[in-house]
Amino acid sequence: MSEKTTIYDIAKALNITAATVSRALNNNPKISQATKKLVLETAAKMNYKQNKLALALKSGRSNTVGVIVPYIDRNFFSSIIRGIEEELYPLGYHVIICQTHEEEGTEIDNINALLNAQVDGILMSVSKHTTQLDHFDHVLKKGVPLVFFDRKKDIKGVSTVTIDDFEGGYTATKHLIEQGCKRIAHLSGDRSLEIYKHRYEGYKKALEDFGLKVNKDHVVQCKNDIAAGHKAIDKFMKLDHRPDAIFSSSDFLALGAIQQLKKNGIKIPEEFCVVGFSNEPFTKFMELSISSVDQSPVLMGNTAAKVFLEQVKDSNVKIEKKVVLSPKLKIRKSSSRS
Amino acid sequence: MSEKTTIYDIAKALNITAATVSRALNNNPKISQATKKLVLETAAKMNYKQNKLALALKSGRSNTVGVIVPYIDRNFFSSIIRGIEEELYPLGYHVIICQTHEEEGTEIDNINALLNAQVDGILMSVSKHTTQLDHFDHVLKKGVPLVFFDRKKDIKGVSTVTIDDFEGGYTATKHLIEQGCKRIAHLSGDRSLEIYKHRYEGYKKALEDFGLKVNKDHVVQCKNDIAAGHKAIDKFMKLDHRPDAIFSSSDFLALGAIQQLKKNGIKIPEEFCVVGFSNEPFTKFMELSISSVDQSPVLMGNTAAKVFLEQVKDSNVKIEKKVVLSPKLKIRKSSSRS
DNA sequence: TTGTAAGCGTTATCAT
DNA sequence: ATGATAACGCTTACAA
DSSP states (O other): OOOOOOHHHHHHHHTSOHHHHHHHHTTOSSSOHHHHHHHHHHHHHTTOOOOHHHHHHHHSOOOEEEEEESOTTSHHHHHHHHHHHHHHGGGTOEEEEEEOTTOHHHHHHHHHHHHHTTOSEEEEOOOTTOOOOHHHHHHHHTTOOEEEESSOOOOTTOEEEEEOHHHHHHHHHHHHHHTTOOSEEEEESOTTSHHHHHHHHHHHHHHHHTTOOOOGGGEEEOOSSHHHHHHHHHHHHTOSSOOSEEEESSHHHHHHHHHHHHHTTOOTTTTOEEEEESOOHHHHHSSSOOEEEEOOHHHHHHHHHHHHHHHHHTSSSOOOOEEEEOOEEEOOGGGOOO | OOOOOOHHHHHHHHTSOHHHHHHHHTTOSSSOHHHHHHHHHHHHHTTOOOOHHHHHHHHSOOOEEEEEESOTTSHHHHHHHHHHHHHHGGGTOEEEEEEOTTOHHHHHHHHHHHHHTTOSEEEEOOOTTOOOOHHHHHHHHTTOOEEEESSOOOOTTOEEEEEOHHHHHHHHHHHHHHTTOOSEEEEESOTTSHHHHHHHHHHHHHHHHTTOOOOGGGEEEOOSSHHHHHHHHHHHHTOSSOOSEEEESSHHHHHHHHHHHHHTTOOTTTTOEEEEESOOHHHHHSSSOOEEEEOOHHHHHHHHHHHHHHHHHTSSSOOOOEEEEOOEEEOOGGGOOO
């Protein structure tokens, strides 16, 4: 069954040596055209396939990169992976994927497993609950290029690809102000994560720049799900001074908020505007489509892959590159008054 | 920098031989507790990491599987991959992913690349445009387990994990009939693909069973996108005998249809019911949530992984397993009259 | 209990 | 232009 043809089989069949076969296969100049042709033909005939494992062991390069994300079935992450794969596959790289489930322990496991697998690089988005940094140093010490995308930690020698979350928050908030909203609330994820902190800061700055005050009651930190969006609105409804718009750092929160606003009979966008973040597919499919900040995940994946390639090109030169992509606000019905 | 510790380094440090180190590391019984402890300690101290590549080359097993899908950022597929990863990772397997972009040529490339990488198995969903089967035989001839999920070809020796598309079509159509719909149309993808053919057949059978006739004008074969849904409705509107429901073999088609029905002022579900297929995330988020047939992709991934594991357990026994999962109809507003 | 040595499939450095 | 051989890091008979 398992007919594995090696260069030795070809060599034997041709009464030459494996070295010659290898040379023929790798179009090494030191070989006659005649034998080269012969080798190529018999190789095809015997259905020879190069064993990349042996090559990897020999060369020390596996032509494989590891990608670590919290969950692979989240659109944002799978789109990034798509971007990475499409950039790297044509160059002969394989992409191994791991999920952390947002757990630090699993993240550490993943990294170790990938190092064991001798990957040529690790591209990852840091888990929400990661506090230690030892495992990253570990990677660097082994000389394996490490690239963070979206969620990063500040570590010397590690390149990052992120979007400008501050700008995203600023642009979204500015847009709401321009729609005539005066009391703009903010729903955010855990602000110990940089991305949420920056979105919040962008929001604050926009309010400031346009002479609006930040109302503490209007800033809510919560989980990234629909139910949390409901709860946030319930809370707002009890306020004397209710908001008339929300900039949400998550589309799911935004969706939950919209659902609950409707339940309270509030008209969107006439009485209340909402902008989300991430441009999840569903935001544009809704009848009341939701404005959202797009993070161009595929481009982020492409870019992360390119940064990795630069890194690997000059392994002697230590490159630390910080690429910041611009987010794009997608204006839809949930915030279009004009 | 690149401090790669091997068992030889440990051996040297301890004045013993690499074989002994290996034994200690693999808790081989033939070793004294003393040296074993010593080895383990120094291994930890020297930060030893086993090189899986060397192991793979030696053992002939890479502990890696390849997964091939059309696009990784389609929710259905990324969920399957999640299911595969979660089943296989705890057993020490890595998952390499490839995208075909629905092209046969790329599919063949992917398979060859994975074989070169010495994967222990290939789990895949066949590309829409695949007509040749040689590359699959190729895999089998190498003795590499092959498992198809969702989109399959009938090949001897290949296990498959699918859902019962006939049942999905039947259940959805029956549900529409029970809602009182009398003129149920069907939007389908390319029926040269088994999955769409079976959904169509389930639809037909349900109509038959309940004494309804199939109206040829009500069966449309088209692309799986929103625009095609619009067009289908436009066509239906010109008919004398208009349908009063749609069973669509795609959620995107269903969404397009709903959008266009609304444009025509038709009330859903009162005047017209719609059921889609795949249970895309957006279907349940819509204000007018869309009924859909769920394919339980994570379970499908889990199952595909398990089937692979059985295959690999007894590599001498040729197992050909056909697992068919039951689809679950999710009834939502777009078809809830009661 | 430990050491020796072969082998997994390549490529690269020598010779020839 | 080709052959012989070592090396990549590991496991595993076989010997001691």
